[in-house]
Amino acid sequence: MGRAPCCDKATVKRGPWSPEEDTMLKTYIEEHGTENNWIALPHKIGLKRCGKSCRLRWLNYLRPNIKHGDFTPEEDNTIYKLYISIASRWSIIATRLPGRTDNDVKNYWNTELKKRLLGGRRKDHGQGTPASNELDSANGGDQSNELDSANGGDQPLSASTMERIQLCMQLQEMQNPLGVSPLQLWQPNRQVAAHSNNNSSSSFNVTVAEQGQSSPLNDQHLSGQP
DNA sequence: AAAGTCCCCAACCGCTGCATT
């Protein structure tokens, strides 16, 4: 039995927010706060919006001190390091970047940072990017077997996990060309404490990020500079 | 100038975890 929808899709407004709606929501929250009830909020304000939509709009756009665009190399660096250690936990990554939202970080990663590392277009995803092909061949094209055993050998790695391994390898190469293989850091049984409820198939050891802090990533590489 | 393609990003969808009853 599925759960009931949070709002009536036939009566709520969807799509882009108008300036009037933004003003109504912003004014109300600045005066009264969210009152810990997003579902009731639009009714109190008189907005024909879903509570979840109001929450998202406030958190990602209307909240004070929100920054948009113009990520600095330092922010890039932070995102790379945290992605290696905790993967796509965008809300946690965003808390380390003042003024940034999880949605912003996620979009920035998907449109810019990932592209910088993998060198492929989004529409090539799943087909194997030129960069990923290079990586495959550089590892003898038999990466999957090695990874399977590193993963316990009892289940295939998801596409996102494989992609993360590729990204990790790229980052490791930038930081420490002669260093340990990322596969040696692959410890599926050691979950990052903050994400013990993470249902992803695997997790990298957080020491990768700690290592990154003592040995900062090469900003030239990470910012895509020649 | 028009048509086609790319791709950014705001917003939506659906799942999970937690609190409450």
Next chain:
DNA sequence: TAATGCAGCGGTTGGGGACTT
């Protein structure tokens, strides 16, 4: 303890502007 409902989260979509042909 089980059922329910909400907040929060990550993945995905699609509108529309930018760019290319």
